[in-house]
Amino acid sequence: MSSPMNLVVFLARAGVGSRRACDELVRDGKVTVNGEVVTFPRQKVEPADVVAVDGAPVALKTLRYVLVNKPRGVASTRSDPHAERVIVDLVPDGRTLFPVGRLDVDTTGLIVLTNDGALANRLMHPRYGVQKTYAVRVRGKVTKRALATLREGVVLEDGVTAPAEVTLRKQSAKTALLDLTIHEGRKRQVKRMFLALGLPVEELHRRRYGPLSDKGLSPGGFRELGGDDVDALRRAAEEVTAAVAGEAEGEPMSLAAAEAAADEAFEEGAPEVDREPSGNGPAESGSAST
């Protein structure tokens, strides 16, 4: 920090939480500056000041955002004794980053890795997260009724899904290729939605994550996100926050807590589809869709 900044801005840039969450922490008397409790969120802090939350010192850090096109067979966690590879190992110094949300091991496509806990927390809201578009190959015939149900909401064991955007791209004798856009982030949601309609998912690829697309990113590829992309992600997160009218913020969450929440939401006992996909992402021509 080269010049003074607001306490709340400092806390947000240290990855403690969103500005609003940090504002609350300050007002609740949880933050000290040089050992003194400060309850005024816009108090200026200087480079030499020691800021602590609940007694633990916090420091500014360089925030990093990486977009990865996860290949099949890679776990989207930081560590998994059962997986051959984990996503953080696909990027240099990836072990300092956390995946925002989860994809199944057999799903391909976009995942953001970051050390910005505040942004990750907002993007991952389970009921109204950022919009995600999937290319889906299913087995069976997709009827008009099935499309209508996807658009209205599918009844799952954990409740009716929010209306999805869906386009049928191609129907062949045995399989169909669709684009599906959802903003919820429930465990194995896409596979369960289609299975509930009698259409087992054979291949699943996330081709858009909020404002980001997989264009130019081959499976296993990654790119560091800079200015415009990060601004666009931040705007997407703002929309999430607005959509849930403040509920998305909750308590400020550390990245470790965000990761634990993603695990809980995504990895517990959801019904599996009955067949492993075989290709490298759904594509009309049989080539990879990325």
Ligand code: URA
């Ligand atoms: N929905 C699923 O069923 N699986 C994924 O990996 C992502 C979304």
